[in-house]
Amino acid sequence: xxxxxxxxxxxxxxxxxxxxxxxxxxxxxxxxxxxxxxxxxxxxxxxxxxxxxxxxxxxxxxxxxxxxxxxxxxxxxxxxxxxxxxxxxxxxxxxxxxxxxxxxxxxxxxxxxxxxxxxxxxxxxxxxxxxxxxxxxxxxxxxxxxxxxxxxxxxxxxxxxxxxxxxxxxxxxxxxxxxxxxxxxxxxxxxxxxxxxxxxxxxxxxxxxxxxxxxxxxxxxxxxxxxxxxxxxxxxxxxxxxxxxxxxxxxx
Numbered sequence: 001x002x003x004x005x006x007x008x009x010x011x012x013x014x015x016x017x018x019x020x021x022x023x024x025x026x027x028x029x030x031x032x033x034x035x036x037x038x039x040x041x042x043x044x045x046x047x048x049x050x051x052x053x054x055x056x057x058x059x060x061x062x063x064x065x066x067x068x069x070x071x072x073x074x075x076x077x078x079x080x081x082x083x084x085x086x087x088x089x090x091x092x093x094x095x096x097x098x099x100x101x102x103x104x105x106x107x108x109x110x111x112x113x114x115x116x117x118x119x120x121x122x123x124x125x126x127x128x129x130x131x132x133x134x135x136x137x138x139x140x141x142x143x144x145x146x147x148x149x150x151x152x153x154x155x156x157x158x159x160x161x162x163x164x165x166x167x168x169x170x171x172x173x174x175x176x177x178x179x180x181x182x183x184x185x186x187x188x189x190x191x192x193x194x195x196x197x198x199x200x201x202x203x204x205x206x207x208x209x210x211x212x213x214x215x216x217x218x219x220x221x222x223x224x225x226x227x228x229x230x231x232x233x234x235x236x237x238x239x240x241x242x243x244x245x246x247x248x249x250x251x252x
Contacts, residue, residue: 010250010251011200011204012179012197012200012201012204012205012249012250012251013201013204013248013249013250013251014204014205015205015208015248015249016208017207017208017211019205019208019212019245019248020208020211020212020215020241020245022244022248023212023241023242023244023245023248024215024237024241026240026241026244027085027237027238027239027240027241027242027243027244028237028240028241030084030085030088030240030243030244031233031236031237031240033088034084034088035236037080037081037084037099037236038081038084038235038236038237038239038240039232039236040099041077041078041080041081041235041236041239042231042232042233042234042235042236043232045074045077045078045231045235046223046228046229046231046232046235048070049067049070049224049228049231050228052066052067052070053067053228057142058141058142059140059141066125067224068124068128068166069121069122069124069125069128070121071220072117072120072121072124072169072170072173073114073117073118073121074235075117075177075181075239075242076110076113076114076117076177076181078235078236078238078239079110079181079182079184079185080099080100081099081236081239081240081243082181082182082185082186082239082242082243082246083099083185084099084240085239085240085243085244086185086186086243107184109184109190109191109194110181110184110185112191113177113180113181113184113191113194117173117177120169120173123169124166124169127165127169128162128165128166131158131161131162131165132146132150132158132162135156135158135161136149136150136158137149137153137155137156150162174202174209174213174216175198175199175202175209176195176198176199177195177198178198178201178202178209178212178242178245178246179194179197179198179201179202179245179246179249179250180194180195180197180198181194181242182242182243182246182247183197183198183246183250186246197250201249201250204249205249212245216238219234219237219238220234220238222234223235
């Protein structure tokens with residue numbers, strides 16, 4: 001795979017408030033132009049989500065953390081779709097072979113970043129499980145228990161604390177990865193350079209990137225409430241859109 005050597009890193013670009021919708025439109029265009037790899041990724045991740053639901057079907061206290069932890073790691077699992085969008089820009093639609101070549105490249109930077117995300121996801125699974133099992137007034141075995149004893153409970157602030165802790169973890173993970181992962185696919189910058197660029201892009205456009213984070217969250221929830229079927233489409237859509245976000249934010 002021909003990856004260009006890095007040029008001196010330019011300051012991140014300032015983007016308009018409607019940029020997230022433009023990224024989604026461009027991502028949808030890439031998905032429609034070359035749907036095969038996107039559907040493969042979406043189906044694979046939906047199947048993994050169903051596996052998690054099956055394994056933890058009677059222990060929702062574990063499933064809540066495991067599934068949200070899985071979503072933290074998901075961006076590194078869709079790196080092949082950044083390659084698809086990269087080639088779509090030149091009018092060349094790539095297939096799964098090019099995606100597999102990226103996976104088999106053994107790029108140590110992507111491996112290290114994936115391990116860091118895995119550690120963050122594991123940390124959240126442990127934190128979430130500890131919060132729910134230690135502080136829920138009743139055992140949490142299913143979504144109804146979680147809704148009744150955690151979300152709607154008037155006797156404690158457990159749900160608010162659970163959400164706050166999740167947000168405190170998700171925010172730096174988002175800021176570190178939103179630009180960094182596609183940048184690692186596109187250039188030879190180091191992991192530290194990519195993460196630094198990602199943080200600078202978020203700091204330069206805090207409101208827009210907040211809107212983008214909310215859009216990602218909304219589409220993720222949409223994929224989940226459809227029994228994960230929606231993830232077959234929302235996962236590739238967000239991956240392709242994230243590529244265009246990276247390109248615009250870094251002037252690449």
